[in-house]
Amino acid sequence: MPKQKKDTIEAKGFSIQIYTEDFKNDYISLTDIARYKNTDDPRFVIQNWMRNRNTLEFIGLWEALNNADFNRVQFDTFRNEAGLNRFTMTPQKWIDSTNAIGFISKSGRYGGTYAHYDIAMEFASWISPEFKLYIIQDYKRLKNDENSKLSISWNLHREISKINYRIHTDAIKTYLLADLTSEQLSYKYASEADILNVALFGKRAKQWREENPSLKGNIRDYASLNELLVLANMESYNAILIEKGVD
Known part of the structure; x- marks a missing residue:
């Protein structure tokens, strides 16, 4: 799995x-999870669960719904064999x-x-409904912690992006457009932005507003953390290029 976080x-x-x-x-x-039932050899717990027809x-x-490359033919073979004494999985x-x-x-x-997660919770139910509820409880705690951290981080990077936008527009005003009117400056700022x-989102701000008339704010308010980081760097670098007179 790429970019794993443990x-x-x-x-x-x-x-x-x-x-x-x-x-x-x-x-x-x-x-x-299986150690809750057998601490010495949890592998056998998993195998016993997987040979069950309901489990299969x-x-x-789940695979049919989420996996376009799922081998349904082989699955049908396993399903037909499930329940037989000789069947193992x-x-x-x-x-x-x-x-x-x-x-x-x-x-x-x-x-x-x-x-x-979907499959793990099904397995936990088979192990113990009570144990499953304890797992869900702490899993929710983990997700709430992650969401809180992401929210704080997103707001921070959005503020950085706004600051860099001001640096960006100041560079345009100082080095490129000193003789333009306020109206002309506003147009140029929007054009540069x-x-x-x-470059980043694949569309202009106006196009985004037309596609999302019910959303408040602008395209940058709905950017991901990674997009905000890239945007902040792009604005800073563009301001430097403008200052140096690079087209």
């Missing part, structure tokens, strides 16, 4: 690892055979089996 939540004294992809896709350690139907449906077998993306097997110090808007 976190830990607690449930009834058990630590459960989480890998997050860009704050979008959380993969929770099934191995850690759930994870198969492991996370790696499921991944390799069906091109599944809902499970991840990791090796090393923090290795084990991880599953997408739109050059950056097109």
Whole structure:
């Protein structure tokens, strides 16, 4: 998974690892959850759960909804075999055979089996509904903390962007447009700002307003953290280029 961020939540004294992809896709350690039922060998707990027909139907449906490359033919074969005494299933077998993306097997110090949040919660229900509720409770706490930090960081970078915009317009006024009227200056400011808007967002401010008539503010008020950082750097660098007389 690219750009992984590792976190830990607690449930009834058990630590459960989480890998997050860009704050979008959380993969929770099934191995850690399974230790609630069997601390010595959690792998067998996961395998027993996966050989259950209801489990296969759930994870198969999840893949069908979220994975365009899911091997439905192989899934149908597994589903037909589920329930037989000879049928076995492991996370790696499921991944390799069906091109599944809902499970991840990791090796090393923090290795084990991880599953997408949706699947992990289904597994936790099978382990213990009570344990699942404790997991959800601390997971919500983690997400609230992340959202709070993101909100503070976004506001900070938006203010930096506004400050840099002032530096940007001052550079235009001082080095390029000293003889223009206020109305002409306003037009030029907007034009220079739109050059950056097109470079970063792929559209002008007017185009964004026409596409989003119900939204308040401007295109930059709805930028992501990364976009605000790039914008701040672009405005600063553009101001330097203007000062040096570079077209």
